[in-house]
Amino acid sequence: MTYTFRAALTGIALFVGGAATAAECIAPANPGGGWDFTCRQIGKIMTDIGVVDGPVQVTNMAGGGGGLAYQTVANERTDDAELIVAASQATATRLAQDAYGGATADQVRFLGAIGADPGVIVVAADSPFQTLGDMLDAIAADPGSVAFAGGSAAGGFDHLKVLQLAKAHGVEDVRQIKYIGVDGGADAITQTVGGFTQGMTGDMSEVVGFIESGDVRVLAVLSDERVPGFDDIPTAVEQGVDVVAVNWRGLYVPKDISDEAFNDWVAKLQAVGESEEWAEAMAANGLAPFNVTGSDFEAFIAQNIEDVRTLSQEIGVIQ
Missing domain, CATH: 3.40.190.10 (Periplasmic binding protein-like II)
Incomplete structure (x- = not known):
């Protein structure tokens, strides 16, 4: 049996509107890992293509396999419209396995993914x-x-x-x-x-x-x-080992930001995904295209968490 975590590519044309925004990106791990890569690459390209005003500040917040950052955003920074957080398949997996101390996916808003690792x-x-x-x-x-x-x-x-x-x-x-x-x-x-x-x-x-x-x-x-x-x-x-496992790379934002702010971030992320700079970054780092954003991505996350929960039970990781 092949275990595959991926989705069909979704083509969404979005207009990058709204005022340019200064931003912070939390990487829920120490420097050098995949979440750190996500923040630094996406943040740099957002700056380079002019969809944010100035450099994106990267904050490394290691702890609990991403749980410290998740709980911080879910409980303390719930309406910070200038905050984005690196996420991946590992984030969905931990939520599926209740590894974030009872935290659930609806405590943040999943913005989108623009690459698969x-x-x-x-x-x-x-x-x-x-x-x-x-x-x-x-x-x-x-x-x-x-x-x-x-x-x-x-x-x-x-x-x-x-x-x-x-x-x-x-x-x-x-x-x-x-x-x-x-x-x-x-x-x-x-x-x-x-x-x-x-x-x-x-x-x-x-x-x-x-x-x-x-x-x-x-x-x-x-x-x-x-x-x-x-x-x-x-x-x-x-x-001869029939296993495929790819790790999507994307972002989430605080749950209580406005729909306007959420959609503006979706448009910014989509602009990065469509840029030549991101294509070059993917080629340099072994990533494959994976473009799912906005409501489509929120639906993908819900199904993804259910699939991982089922697999984890089958293997015996959770009951």
Whole structure:
């Protein structure tokens, strides 16, 4: 069975109107991870194409696998119309699994996504594992012998990727696999390069710099096809493991801002998604187009959370 988190592309023509707005983007993790990338790239392009007035301030707010930022926005900054927050499939996964202390999706407004980040399985450059099959065979022989680090909490999207791969490879009790959740992909890479874990589970954008520096090797990308620009990295599917898992990259905003402010942010995000600057950023960081915004994205999130909840129950992550 192929587990796929994605949606059909939605074409929405939006006029970028309203006054230019100074803004803050919260990245719910330490610098260097996927949420940090989302804030910095989207914020920079918003400034470059002139839809905001001046640079977008990036605030890193690590804690609780994104829970600290979510609770802060949901409870303390509910009507801040100048605030945007980086979100991803990991955000939806945590909400589906009630990992944010009872927080629900309707406590914020999901703005949209303009890119999809393929999942990856990464090892240190000197790892004995040469292929995904090598790693999964070791897990099958002794599920507790291979530990992973990821930028999501235990049971989150990064963790689920490993469980899906192991299950597809025939591992019966995937709950024995060791997983360490840290605050962001950069911290997960550090755990793996430092030898504290044997593998890192994350997203392509989180590991590009480490690939270029030679610190890591990517055993598999969890997309349908090889990622342009990274054509030497095989997919899990072509290695006989039928798992696809992509991580959408987008934003949410406080729940009590006006509809006018919400729609203005939707238009700004759509303008970034249609820009040459964003196309270049996607190509440089291994992202694929994924453009769903506004009410369509809110509907997508609702269905996505339900799908993840069902999958999490099937694998045994939640009851």
